[in-house]
Amino acid sequence: MTERADIFVSTEWLAAHLGDPSIAIVDGSWYLPTAGRNAATEYAAAHIPGAVFFDIDKVADTTSGLPHMLPSAELFAATVGAAGISDKQTIVVYDGAGLFSAARVWWTFRVFGAKDVRILDGGFPLWKTEGRPLESGLPSATAKTFHATLDSDAVRTIDDVKSVIADHSAQIVDARPADRFRGEAPEPRPGLRAGHMPGSHSVPFGEVVANGRLKSADDIKSVFAAADIDPSQPIVTSCGSGVSAAILSLALTTIGADKVSLYDGSWAEWGSKADTPVETGPA
Structure with missing residues (x-):
């Protein structure tokens, strides 16, 4: 049985693992249009050091006519691999609401075969409240290999x-x-x-x-x-x-x-x- 401790990591834990090459940090923020927020702009302004941005509207089947439908396994693998994420890493996802779109990104990685996907408990709001490190800009990534297989x-x-x-x-x-x-x-x-x-x-x-x-x-x-x-x-x-x-x-x-x-x-x-x-x- 999957326990809560198997899914969430604390801000203390993530802070202690910043820079660890076995950890991939993913900003999975996404907001409803009525929220008046731009997730990509907010990510560029401030994010957890080393985090890459995962846009659910772009890592998607954009031909379906429906919002953020799952992409093919090949497109997913190519996109996240280019972002520097491997299926062998521990993947830690967070979002700017605390817990909203991070769940979708957590689910998506699991659906495509990632073995160890976690969610940052409290998300970016708690990280900022605690005064933990931030960085800005769009970091470059070293491409990795992600082996993706869809769990139908x-x-x-x-x-x-x-x-x-x-x-x-x-x-x-x-x-x-x-x-x-x-x-x-x-x-x-x-x-x-x-x-x-x-x-x-x-x-x-x-x-x-x-x-x-x-x-x-x-x-x-x-x-x-x-x-x-x-x-x-x-x-x-x-x-x-x-x-x-x-x-x-x-x-x-x-x-x-x-x-x-x-x-x-x-x-x-x-x-x-x-x-x-x-x-x-x-x-």
Whole structure:
């Protein structure tokens, strides 16, 4: 079973390992357009020394028409290898929100076969609050080799989700805010219908995060129990575009769930189709 200690590292630990060639530090910051923040600009202005920037909108299948869909294994390997990241390193991911897009980057590296991927507990906000070292600019990288193989069991397609709804073979958990799940609030992306997938459960990602950090295992268990989710059974996480769904995947992993997959297209895909079933109201 994957424990919380197997996923997170402390700011103290990372500070002690700055410059260690066996460690790759990744700034995985990404923000919703409504946040009014530019992750690449913020990275150039200040980041953890040695960190490389991982842009989920560029390390992606840009031909799909959907936001930050997973790229091919070949493109992923070439991109992160050129950035100086090897699959043999311990990869430590952080973001500027504390815990938001770092979960998606953590999940992506794991999906492509990285054996040791960690998340910085408290993220960049805690690092800065503690007055730890920063650097600016765009550092050069020495290319490394990353052997990438896609774990197809960890990723669900729209056809997979249609099958899950039809045969009830997995629990679908939606990380979007509850009012969007119920269809009471409009989607931030134009052209999407409001509501949720039939039979899905609402677990807004904010229910498992507090002050930029993942809540305790007991709190997380309580959240999923309240949503009538059994972590021992197969689960598919979803959200608006596959980012906050990874936070639920992360949270479930820390409480021992080992049959968790993520619907990469999420509502950006499902809600854009005319032939996909949509329900409104509470789960």
